[in-house]
Amino acid sequence: MTEADRAAAGPGENFARVPFALFSDPATFARERDVLFRGPTWNYLGLEVEIPKPGDYLLGYVGDVQVVVNRTPAGGIAAFENSCAHRGAQLVRRTRGNAAQHAHTCPYHQWRFDTAGALLSVPQEHGVKGKGGMPADFDKRRHSLRTLRVETYKGLIFGTCAPEMPSLYDYLGPKIRPEIDRIFDRPIVVLGYWRQAVPANWKLYLENVKDPYHASLLHLYHTTFGIYRATMAGRVLMDDTCGHSVLRTADIGENPTEMKALYKDIDKYRPGYKLKDPSLFETKPDYDDRVTNMIMTVFPNLMLGQVASTFQTRHVRPKGVDGFELYWTYLGFASDDAAAREGRLRQANFVGPAGYISLEDGEAGRLVQRGTHGLGDRASVVEMGGDGAIADQDTLATEVAVRGFWKRYHELMRPAP
Ligand code: FES
Numbered sequence: 139m140t141e142a143d144r145a146a147a148g149p150g151e152n153f154a155r156v157p158f159a160l161f162s163d164p165a166t167f168a169r170e171r172d173v174l175f176r177g178p179t180w181n182y183l184g185l186e187v188e189i190p191k192p193g194d195y196l197l198g199y200v201g202d203v204q205v206v207v208n209r210t211p212a213g214g215i216a217a218f219e220n221s222c223a224h225r226g227a228q229l230v231r232r233t234r235g236n237a238a239q240h241a242h243t244c245p246y247h248q249w250r251f252d253t254a255g256a257l258l259s260v261p262q263e264h265g266v267k268g269k270g271g272m273p274a275d276f277d278k279r280r281h282s283l284r285t286l287r288v289e290t291y292k293g294l295i296f297g298t299c300a301p302e303m304p305s306l307y308d309y310l311g312p313k314i315r316p317e318i319d320r321i322f323d324r325p326i327v328v329l330g331y332w333r334q335a336v337p338a339n340w341k342l343y344l345e346n347v348k349d350p351y352h353a354s355l356l357h358l359y360h361t362t363f364g365i366y367r368a369t370m371a372g373r374v375l376m377d378d379t380c381g382h383s384v385l386r387t388a389d390i391g392e393n394p395t396e397m398k399a400l401y402k403d404i405d406k407y408r409p410g411y412k413l414k415d416p417s418l419f420e421t422k423p424d425y426d427d428r429v430t431n432m433i434m435t436v437f438p439n440l441m442l443g444q445v446a447s448t449f450q451t452r453h454v455r456p457k458g459v460d461g462f463e464l465y466w467t468y469l470g471f472a473s474d475d476a477a478a479r480e481g482r483l484r485q486a487n488f489v490g491p492a493g494y495i496s497l498e499d500g501e502a503g504r505l506v507q508r509g510t511h512g513l514g515d516r517a518s519v520v521e522m523g524g525d526g527a528i529a530d531q532d533t534l535a536t537e538v539a540v541r542g543f544w545k546r547y548h549e550l551m552r553p554a555p
Pocket residue numbers: 222223224225226227244245246247248249
């Protein structure tokens with residue numbers, strides 16, 4: 139197919155061309171909020187272990203809209219938009235906590251709501267000294283907070299604004315659930331949080347984590363220390379919609395000749411490099427499947443991953459058309475002994491925002507944002523792994539899951555006929 143043919147075919151042609159305008163157009167960003175995040179998608183909100191007790195709450199996001207996720211007195215989970223039903227003030231300001239008497243009180247005029255979002259009380263509802271107050275027909279039952287439908291899978295909490303959505307179980311589907319089952323097969327604990335501000339459009343991060351091609355090329359550390367090499371056994375899987383994906387690498391032993399040939403023109407493989415502190419990699423494997431890297435995404439904006447002995451959710455929180463926050467929830471297992479926990483925390487240093495992996499991914503996003511700026515008439519070339527049908531592949535030299543993301547994105551974003 140020629141470039142002219144492809145341009146004429148538009149984005150529907152196997153999604154091997156992605157218009158740069160999608161990364162900087164404010165109208166696109168506004169439409170994503172309405173039809174993607176508030177549309178027929180399940181959005182990651184947090185983990186059940188973060189809100190174990192009745193009254194516990196945390197702040198989550200659906201796109202760039204803040205929501206409060208609550209453990210109710212009966213032990214269920216309820217979520218509502220963090221915007222007061224009176225005049226819209228941000229109701230809850232702390233990132234997480236426990237609501238006294240199972241109620242949230244708005245700072246502005248002190249309207250009180252229960253943890254499921256129902257309006258409990260309105261100060262001066264009946265006026266003062268017989269004057270003022272709300273109209274006689276004011277009905278508190280009609281002024282609840284706007285709630286989301288909430289479901290959980292293996293302790294991951296998701297919410298949707300689309301009441302007719304199929305279940306979360308079906309949304310995840312048979313290719314994604316096994317990856318969650320693998321990590322959440324034992325009780326987890328939260329080891330900590332990171333927030334990484336990235337000056338790039340949020341979709342560039344989804345492209346990044348669906349792109350096994352870059353991982354052995356951008357990241358010197360990955361390649362040199364054998365965490366992720368293009369020569370490893372690798373697979374890219376997608377669900378039926380192609381919106382969710384799994385990238386997995388397994389260590390199948392070294393072939394130095396093959397490695398040297400592959401990296402002969404670039405400096406991202408340096409077998410002579412040694413760590414001054416080799417304890418960074420003295421962690422025991424958690425599974426016997428030799429998986430060194432597992433990067434799973436749930437459309438639109440959750441990533442769940444394993445890099446060596448580190449496990450985390452990464453939630454891509456848009457902050458505008460040209461910026462997002464990567465919100466890391468860093469996981470360990472309840473069964474970890476002190477040495478295992480220490481090992482995970484130490485290893486986190488190289489994976490996280492101040493280390494050698496996420497810092498580089500953030501910079502890659504910034505570079506694309508910068509490089510595409512003002513060039514809305516151009517498009518990226520996404521052909522590694524072929525430009526044919528979007529289907530699973532058993533190689534890491536591929537960008538097929540990036541095309542899968544854009545296929546699903548386009549299905550939801552295109553204007554109704
Ligand atoms: S805005 Fe919340 S009570 Fe007035």
